[in-house]
Amino acid sequence: MTVAWLGIGANLGDARQTLKDAVVCLAQQHTLTVLAKSSLYRTAPVDAGGDDYLNCVVKLETRLSAHELLALCQRVEHHFGRERPFRNAPRTLDIDILLYGDAVIDEPDLSVPHPRMTGRAFVLVPAVEIDADLEIPGRGPASAFLAAVADQRIEKVKPMCQCMGSAPVAAAPAAAADNGNNIANNAGAGSAGEPGMPPDPAPGRTCR
Numbered sequence: 312m313t314v315a316w317l318g319i320g321a322n323l324g325d326a327r328q329t330l331k332d333a334v335v336c337l338a339q340q341h342t343l344t345v346l347a348k349s350s351l352y353r354t355a356p357v358d359a360g361g362d363d364y365l366n367c368v369v370k371l372e373t374r375l376s377a378h379e380l381l382a383l384c385q386r387v388e389h390h391f392g393r394e395r396p397f398r399n400a401p402r403t404l405d406i407d408i409l410l411y412g413d414a415v416i417d418e419p420d421l422s423v424p425h426p427r428m429t430g431r432a433f434v435l436v437p438a439v440e441i442d443a444d445l446e447i448p449g450r451g452p453a454s455a456f457l458a459a460v461a462d463q464r465i466e467k468v469k470p471m472c473q474c475m476g477s478a479p480v481a482a483a484p485a486a487a488a489d490n491g492n493n494i495a496n497n498a499g500a501g502s503a504g505e506p507g508m509p510p511d512p513a514p515g516r517t518c519r
């Protein structure tokens with residue numbers, strides 16, 4: 312098993328819904344286990360045009376090889392209508408492999424750690440949200456690169472579902488303590504609602 316990290320982004324169509332659905336789609340793959348997901352972030356396009364992006368980061372565990380994981384990511388992108396009219400074009404869904412264990416891969420179709428991740432707030436901020444001590448193989452702590460990207464606009468998206476609220480959640484102390492990032496702490500994740508979110512909301516309510 313290898314722990315891998317994915318960067319997910321979208322700025323075309325209903326990006327919020329797509330990111331949510333893409334994480335659910337990943338969580339349903341029998342070849343991997345989603346361990347944690349970050350909050351959603353609204354981010355200014357970096358080296359790209361178009362609308363603001365929504366971005367998040369997912370940490371997972373998999374028995375897929377790095378290339379098999381890349382192929383899976385590309386299948387999921389395709390499923391959500393990804394087209395590539397030109398470089399850095401607005402996209403319905405982009406899933407990049409940020410890290411694959413301690414591997415350093417430099418091949419034509421796969422570079423890991425993702426070569427541009429240390430210069431991007433939309434990757435660093437959500438990754439450090441999940442793990443403040445995250446190490447990037449060959450480069451050092453992810454948090455050490457945050458100061459250099461402080462000028463890139465990024466803001467956490469407030470969850471539309473308020474069922475976690477800001478009030479103490481007596482029935483779910485683990486989920487409350489980790490802000491819902493740790494999928495393993497959330498009973499029913501992957502089958503009863505969004506991973507990282509508590510189980511389905513009351514009937515008639517939308518948890519989105």
Ligand code: A4P
Nearest residue numbers: 320354355356357359364399407408420421422425427433
């Ligand atoms: N490839 C090589 N390494 C990897 C990897 N680690 N993960 C190859 C995924 N793919 C990798 O990818 C192009 C080729 O990269 C693939 O065929 C694969 O074999 P792509 O998904 O078609 O295009 P891309 O993602 O646009 O390419 P790239 O170079 O990863 O783009 P970037 O640098 O990630 O930029 N601004 C904001 N705010 N938020 C964003 O999400 N994204 C980009 C994309 C630009 N600006 C952005 C955002």
Ligand code: MG
Nearest residue numbers: 405406407408
């Ligand atoms: Mg990509």
